[in-house]
Amino acid sequence: MYEYNGFYIQSYDAGQKGLAEAYIPMQKYISSYPPEQGLRRGTIFPELDKPYIEEKARGY
Amino acid sequence: MMDANQVALIKKIMELDFACIDLNLYLDTHPDDQKALRDYNYYSQQSRSLKTQYEQLYGPLMSFGETPSQCNRFRWVDDPWPWEIQY
Numbered sequence: 001m002y003e004y005n006g007f008y009i010q011s012y013d014a015g016q017k018g019l020a021e022a023y024i025p026m027q028k029y030i031s032s033y034p035p036e037q038g039l040r041r042g043t044i045f046p047e048l049d050k051p052y053i054e055e056k057a058r059g060y
Numbered sequence: 061m062m063d064a065n066q067v068a069l070i071k072k073i074m075e076l077d078f079a080c081i082d083l084n085l086y087l088d089t090h091p092d093d094q095k096a097l098r099d100y101n102y103y104s105q106q107s108r109s110l111k112t113q114y115e116q117l118y119g120p121l122m123s124f125g126e127t128p129s130q131c132n133r134f135r136w137v138d139d140p141w142p143w144e145i146q147y
Contacts, residue, residue: 026089026090027086027089027090029086029090029093029095029096030095032079032082032083032099035072035075035076035078035079035103036075038075038078038079038082039074039075039078039079043082044078044079044082044083045082045086
């Protein structure tokens with residue numbers, strides 16, 4: 001439990017860190033998938049084509 | 061039933077429209093990005109010309125005044141119902 005702006009806040013990590021602070025870099029468009037591939041992949045931007053693949057995510 | 065050419069055409073239109081949607085989302089936050097604008101215009105024109113071609117052969121893709129009728133029948137009613145479409 002800690003005090004922040006006059007309010008008491010309980011964060012689950014029991015540390016003093018803030019709950020969340022997001023940083024989103026601006027996207028720079030360089031090239032796109034061809035339309036057919038874009039529709040299949042769900043995005044025309046290669047840099048946003050990030051399917052969740054469990055093995056990779058868990059570093060198998 | 062949709063013939064092979066109709067399916068091919070409508071798939072191409074869907075691909076182009078998807079690219080336009082994605083680029084539109086990007087352009088929302090990058091309205092001055094010339095490359096994105098160029099690609100957006102290219103895909104948009106491609107999509108428009110394929111839609112015109114499709115509609116001459118198979119009737120309107122959208123109703124409510126989107127496309128004037130090219131014959132003396134309101135072909136909108138001849139389209140398959142959504143559940144009848146097999147791609």
